[in-house]
Amino acid sequence: MTDSVIDNFVSWFANQQGLLDTSSMGIVDFPGHGRGAVALKDIPEDHTLFSIPRGLTLSTRTSTLPTLMGHAWKEHGLHEGWVGLILCMMWEESRGAESKWSGYLSVLPEKFDTPMFWEEDDLKELQGTAVVDKIGRDDAERDYYEKLVPAVKSRPDLFPEDKLERYFSVERYHLNGSRILSRSFHVEKWKGEHTEGDSDEEGAGGAEDESAMDVDPQEVSAAAHVDEPVQEDAPGSDVEEPQLVVEAEEDDSDDEDREDPADVAMVPMADMLNARFESENAKLFYEERELKMVSTKPIKAGEQIWNTYGDPPNSDLLRRYGHVDVVQLRPPLSGTGNPGDVVEVGADLVVSVASKKVKYDLQERVDWWLEEADDDVFILRTDCELPEELVSFLRLLLQSEDEWQKTAKKSKLPKPKVDKDVLDIAVDVIEARLKAYPTFIKDDEKLLSPGSVEQLSLNKKNAVIVRLGEKRILQGTLTQLRSQVAALSAPSRKRSRDDDKGGRGKKARK
């Protein structure tokens, strides 16, 4: 990206009433990271680096397209998921300089390194990882053909024939979906805010967010902040995952997963910041009329200004952003990788391992578990502890018929207490999970070693880093389990209270 492109973007931002402290922050290329923000001088904590008027965010609330389409917006299902925002982005782009966001859209990426765009040969390298089943290309495409195309065809006045191929193709649809996946924020309305054009017809509104009701200025300081990304499904599914979440601090609603698609917004300038595990030194806050990027730590001149993407595992970083984090790992793991990595262990794998060990049928208790605990995936982390939910599930599967009848009667999940039987079966489960990967740890370490890693393409290298991170967690968990088995088997040793405890010692949910 040349300086002039960035200069044009910065001028556009200023012309649209965005305020950038150009003496404190610059935008430069960071090799391997694309563009990012750099501190041009020492910046104290709590300094506003830039602010963005709400009307400059791009969402289905701020684009005029939903209003222009009227009832057809909802009739075509554009008020659900990301398809509406994708269409707004395509339409704004098709308007060229007439669009308020032309200076922003022209700096958005035209290419992604995410697995959504990989060839089969590269995708094979991810076998066994949490990425494979979550790419969601088919779901996304269904929305394109079933909602977007009929909507576009119904309004040739808005979507002229000669612009369809260039701006409204399925390729542009995926590209804009990936722009949302890697750069959008969750921006809620200000409390009590009423947007002109908003009505009970969800998504029918379209005017800019400037008609907010009067808010006590005191409340401005209680602004909410950008928080962790929601980790859910891929674009095209019902529940979406904006890159970053701005949420009201006091809002603890149970419904937070069911986000309003109108809250998903592209935020010019704020999406220029990169992120790295636990490196955050700036964060986006929202107020009644604007969003502000504020330093959360002192930043030295020359340092990169980092936002947070919520420190997700490498599987999610790769799938959503196209990069991975490699930093120092913490004990019990060693070497480098992403301390936020996880391994997903499906309940179906656990059941298939258990069913080889027990003589009774497990279906009834599995159905009960799914009903009561609603957990069909267990998450192992880099602490290499058995998750308490998995311990509780294993205990359930190992219960005698009598015990199981009592459990069902009490309607209470088994306590996550580890004993030899649980440990033995947990070892079998982890060993079975390791078999999902076609290569061994030593193979991956060799591929990433100096002299070898240079031969790998970026996609292959990232895939190996993701799967190695997961395998190290499994191997570390196996090591811990085996030492627990050895401790329990040692006849003379008095067991400590810790030997008895599974996972992190908390009670299983319920």
Ligand SMILES: C[S@@+](CC[C@H](N)C(=O)[O-])C[C@H]1O[C@@H](n2cnc3c(N)ncnc32)[C@H](O)[C@@H]1O
């Ligand atoms: C919100 S944008 C940040 C700005 C972006 N670098 C650009 O050039 O426009 C997110 C994208 O930045 C890149 N990125 C962010 N953090 C990174 C990191 N730690 N390492 C490599 N790439 C990173 C990834 O390509 C990601 O999809």
